Amino acid sequence: MLLRAPSYPNVLHHHLLSRLHLATATATSTAAAGPASDASDLWIAKAIATAFLLSPSTASSGLAPFLPALSPSVAFVAVRRLPTAESSLGLFQVTRLAFGVAHSATAYRFLVARLVGSGLHEAALKMFDQMASDGHSPDGPCLEFFANSFAEAGHLDAALKLLARASEFNCRVRGYTFNKLMSLLVGRNRVQDAIFSFREQLASQFFTPDTCSFNIIIKGLCRLGDIEGAFKFFKEMRDFGCTPDTVTHNILVDGLCQTKQVDRGHEMLRRIQSDGLCVPNVVTYTSVISGYCKLSKMEEAFEVFSEMIGLGIRPSRVTYNVLIDGFGKAGDMPSAVSVYERMMVCGCPPDVVTFTSLIGGYSRSEKLDDASRLWNEMGQRGIRPNAYTFAIVISSLCKKNRISEASHFLKELSERRDIVPHAFIYNFVIDGLCKVGNLDEANMLLLEMVEKRCSPDKFTFTSLIIGHCMRGRMVEAIGLFRKMVAIGCAPDSVTVSSLVSCLLKAGLPNEVNHIMLIASGRDLGLDISSSKESPSSSGQNPDISVAM
């Protein structure tokens, strides 16, 4: 059939086109007399946007008669009115290619930001290039705007590539923008990428680093444990006109203290003070105190604390918390409580970290009644336990075989919407349940983990496998092993050797061969294709061969 009745959108489309034709004629005649009215422009833009939405494929031919009214500003209003990034891009390109509309830099900025915001970063990059070739070479703020748009959408590499093109467009990028990007990279543990880009930028004439740029890089290196690398940048920064400040020194002191070089960190603190390089503050002192606490050198930690107070530097909540945790881990709860009381007398109210450290300290000292008293006191003070608090309470109860109480806390935790449960917290309870032979409840928790999108790990499965073996439930143990491999959770030597020894004891040597085949990934009867593609699985395969 060659002829068919027009569909509803087509009728509407024709109606719109005829209305548009009238409006265009009015706008064109108004334009001849003077500036086109905003109201008329807006009406045309609305009509173009609607017509494009109704029939994007015929837009170029359908809108052709109204070319005289299609100014860049009208086209931009129409593009902005469209509901999706894809439709905005479509109309933008139709008006540009079919109607020769020379879009403004503002229109390009809008479109690129919208494409980035919708995750269409490939298209956004193409538009960026098109913008430049259309004569809108970006200036510094424009380049920064695009880089920020990409960075905010999580596309850090695209943002970096854009900033690296500053020289191509002969524009300068402010340190602030570049620093923010480096900080995001460091926050994602991409320290080496941040350093590479920083070096690249330092070599260019279009970027001037500031003290903050160096601080971010120095912090990144300290996080990697590369303190000597951090000191190299520290020595280099003056050559670029950047003076180290208190933050720079604090990062280095903390870097030393975190890598167990506390004496060196303490020495640096003294040198900062004697040489007047900068004014050490509560953060500098707290880093050194924390370093000594981690080495269980509580006497030295308290000496530094006293020295700080002697100099008139007021301890912060972090300082008190560091000491309380240190004394708790050293098994000295009376001193921990004494610091806690001092903290309150000094008008520094405790927070969830204070209580978690105290509860942890009492739990390690096997004083679970005191731990429980503090849990209640925390609630009375209106402080909510967080994932750390739950972890310490649940693990302590499990260590004392108080599994049903631990399950109660786990239930309370899993009902909290603001806490993402981690596998290791479930693992304490699953392991405890397996040890007391409550396998059904342990299996239920495995299901609950999956429901909560908390991926079980090799510890979860190994506890369950051993638990089932110990109760003679060999078929289920093998099933758990297969399930583990199938979901891409690589077993390690503990998993494999535990299961194998249980199978041998149970007189099932044939099953041992089968398990070995699955573990080596050579079991052709098992569909583990998804796990083979998983990077975590393939990365851990050598671990399995070690086990065999």
Added chain:
DNA sequence: TTAGGGTTAG
């Protein structure tokens, strides 16, 4: 945009 604190098992 940069500095100090608490959880981890088979």
